[in-house]
Amino acid sequence: MSTFKSDPTARGAMLLLDPPEHIRNAVLMVETVEAAWQEVKELDCGEPFGYSYLMEKNFCLTGKQRSRDQNAMMRHKICADCGIAERTFYSWMWQITEIVIYHATKRGLM
Numbered sequence: 037m038s039t040f041k042s043d044p045t046a047r048g049a050m051l052l053l054d055p056p057e058h059i060r061n062a063v064l065m066v067e068t069v070e071a072a073w074q075e076v077k078e079l080d081c082g083e084p085f086g087y088s089y090l091m092e093k094n095f096c097l098t099g100k101q102r103s104r105d106q107n108a109m110m111r112h113k114i115c116a117d118c119g120i121a122e123r124t125f126y127s128w129m130w131q132i133t134e135i136v137i138y139h140a141t142k143r144g145l146m
Contacts, residue, residue, distance in 0.1 A: 064143045072136040073097065085118040090125070091132050093117075 055063075073091055080086035092098055093114050102110060115125050140146045 061145065064145055065140075068136065068139045068143055068145060069095075069097070071139045072132070075135055075139070076132060087128055087132060089118060090114055090128050094129065 073088065076091050077088040080088050093110060096102060111122070111125060115122055118125075120128070137146065
């Protein structure tokens with residue numbers, strides 16, 4: 037006897053209760069980025085053009101994804117908006133990456 041449910045509503049409910057591993061991992065990754073972004077916002081202490089601005093704009097957290105060709109233009113725009121040199125941009129990116137890695141490790145993704 038098969039355990040497959042022919043009722044699509046029941047099957048959908050079962051998937052919501054116990055989603056496949058790739059769905060669980062995707063949810064954990066979203067939670068990881070959100071937690072890291074929140075921590076970065078707290079580091080900024082309300083500064084409008086700080087780490088959280090860089091994270092939001094560079095990783096397209098609130099806007100649509102851009103093409104690879106546009107990355108250099110966006111990097112220069114972020115540097116200009118934040119009043120930082122490109123070297124500082126990469127330093128901030130490294131610090132943000134460490135925070136994301138911390139939250140991913142905390143959730144068992146690393």
